[in-house]
Amino acid sequence: MDVRVKFLGGAGSVTGSRYLFTVGDFRFMLDCGLFQGLKPLRVRNWEAFPIDPSTIDAVVISHAHIDHTGYLPKLVKEGFNGPIYCTAPTADLMEIMLLDSAKLQEEEAAFAKRKGYSRHENPQPLYTEEDARSTFPLFKTFGYDQRISIHERVDIVYRDAGHLLGSAIVEVFIKGDNQTKKIVFSGDLGRYKQAMLHPPTTITEADILLIESTYGDRENPDEDPTQDLARIVNDTFARGGVLVIPAFAVGRTQTLMLHLRRLMQEDVIPDVPVYVDSPMAISATYLFYKYPEYHRMGTTTQDLARDIETNMLVMVKSSEHSRMLNTLSSRAIIISSSGMMTGGRILHHMYHRLRNPHDTFLIAGYQAEGTRGRSLLDKEPTIKMFGEEVPVNCKVEFISSMSGHADRSELFQWMEGFREKPKMVFTVHGESPVLENYAQAIRDKFGWKVFVPQYMESFSLFEGI
Numbered sequence: 001m002d003v004r005v006k007f008l009g010g011a012g013s014v015t016g017s018r019y020l021f022t023v024g025d026f027r028f029m030l031d032c033g034l035f036q037g038l039k040p041l042r043v044r045n046w047e048a049f050p051i052d053p054s055t056i057d058a059v060v061i062s063h064a065h066i067d068h069t070g071y072l073p074k075l076v077k078e079g080f081n082g083p084i085y086c087t088a089p090t091a092d093l094m095e096i097m098l099l100d101s102a103k104l105q106e107e108e109a110a111f112a113k114r115k116g117y118s119r120h121e122n123p124q125p126l127y128t129e130e131d132a133r134s135t136f137p138l139f140k141t142f143g144y145d146q147r148i149s150i151h152e153r154v155d156i157v158y159r160d161a162g163h164l165l166g167s168a169i170v171e172v173f174i175k176g177d178n179q180t181k182k183i184v185f186s187g188d189l190g191r192y193k194q195a196m197l198h199p200p201t202t203i204t205e206a207d208i209l210l211i212e213s214t215y216g217d218r219e220n221p222d223e224d225p226t227q228d229l230a231r232i233v234n235d236t237f238a239r240g241g242v243l244v245i246p247a248f249a250v251g252r253t254q255t256l257m258l259h260l261r262r263l264m265q266e267d268v269i270p271d272v273p274v275y276v277d278s279p280m281a282i283s284a285t286y287l288f289y290k291y292p293e294y295h296r297m298g299t300t301t302q303d304l305a306r307d308i309e310t311n312m313l314v315m316v317k318s319s320e321h322s323r324m325l326n327t328l329s330s331r332a333i334i335i336s337s338s339g340m341m342t343g344g345r346i347l348h349h350m351y352h353r354l355r356n357p358h359d360t361f362l363i364a365g366y367q368a369e370g371t372r373g374r375s376l377l378d379k380e381p382t383i384k385m386f387g388e389e390v391p392v393n394c395k396v397e398f399i400s401s402m403s404g405h406a407d408r409s410e411l412f413q414w415m416e417g418f419r420e421k422p423k424m425v426f427t428v429h430g431e432s433p434v435l436e437n438y439a440q441a442i443r444d445k446f447g448w449k450v451f452v453p454q455y456m457e458s459f460s461l462f463e464g465i
Helices: 039-046 072-077 088-115 129-133 226-238 252-265 279-290 301-307 319-327 346-353 372-377 408-415 434-446
Strands: 003-007 018-023 026-032 058-060 084-087 139-142 147-151 154-160 168-175 180-185 208-212 243-246 274-277 313-315 333-336 360-363 382-385 388-391 395-398 424-428 458-462
Touching: 003 424, 026 147, 058 147, 072 088, 072 129, 084 088, 088 129, 088 139, 088 279, 180 458, 208 408, 226 243, 226 252, 226 360, 226 395, 243 346, 252 274, 252 279, 252 333, 274 279, 274 319, 319 346, 333 346, 346 382, 360 372, 372 382, 372 395, 408 434, 424 434, 424 458
Parallel strands: 026 058, 058 084, 084 139, 180 208, 208 424, 243 333, 243 360, 274 313, 274 333, 360 395
Antiparallel strands: 003 018, 003 458, 018 026, 147 154, 154 168, 168 180, 382 388
């Protein structure tokens, strides 16, 4: 029996995480993400899927971020009807995030048609909210550390990855005629010191390792971000402006809420309204209280009102309320998604506030190549949106310590947990030249056999097991 992997995404880019495994006559995918960022990547979402989706037997999801799950509705729409394995928090988050993804795509298609800037006479979304809902009955949920049989020859075990609520490292056990082999997919690894989540689980054995590479060449200090956060808040208010924080709806928004709450309680920053302008972030906040065992806050639903909701916290639920925030002139904080500024309510805040020299945009996480967030970080003088070049006159700040990704040192710390060298290692979910430099560093440090897979490349992992 031969075992093969084909890299349908997450190879040469930090988006579109999709890895197709063939075990004899059984096919399963690890992750099923959407490509984001640069246009050459985004167009892959619209291309015919490389294989007939109806021939895939199962999908195993590491965590709920759209670059790992966002293609699921399209896959199901095209004929996939097998089980989708995930943890329970991931299932709840996917319901929120896939519906949001579908809504954004429907809105973008309608807007493009109305404004006439699409090449197509009648632009269509990649999938609809109805398509997203059709994936939910396929979810099969399990906890960490459970051995799950997905085929007579394939078992999986989820381990806590510490990256997102319910995020997982995936251990895959392949049972051959004479021996069992083990594949480990790191998923996205979290940090060892963080406010809300547990550190990533140490894995000691693997025959094959797929290791994420997002920060493979970068160190991100893991010090407490509150000092920088307080400085940025107070500086913005001293200039008579509004602080806008584009933030991922799950994890980053909740961490920011906790830090801002504590800074206000300690009178380090003034009590001002904090507007959480993201329906998805609002829904995700309650999941942290539904699943207390999946994080280190030690809180339950009964603690929600006391610990999170304050008189200064405003949950912005309607689009009308969101638009009204454009009238705010000073002494307010707006947290809105999406975190990379690729869509969502953050766009109209950008459109109105990038021009304002009194306002500040605080970027608090990784920004993929080709996104508006990366353009802001790279100090581009204008940002293109809604067919217009919007001037960047505001102040732009960056806090690297709030990233949800392990940095270079932490990635190597996690890899040091392996007692024996894997036979093959693949660096995935990273950009060039990071991937190549990171792969060489792994070779130099551990002496491992490391491959940098290309998009659509296929490898034989085990033969005749």
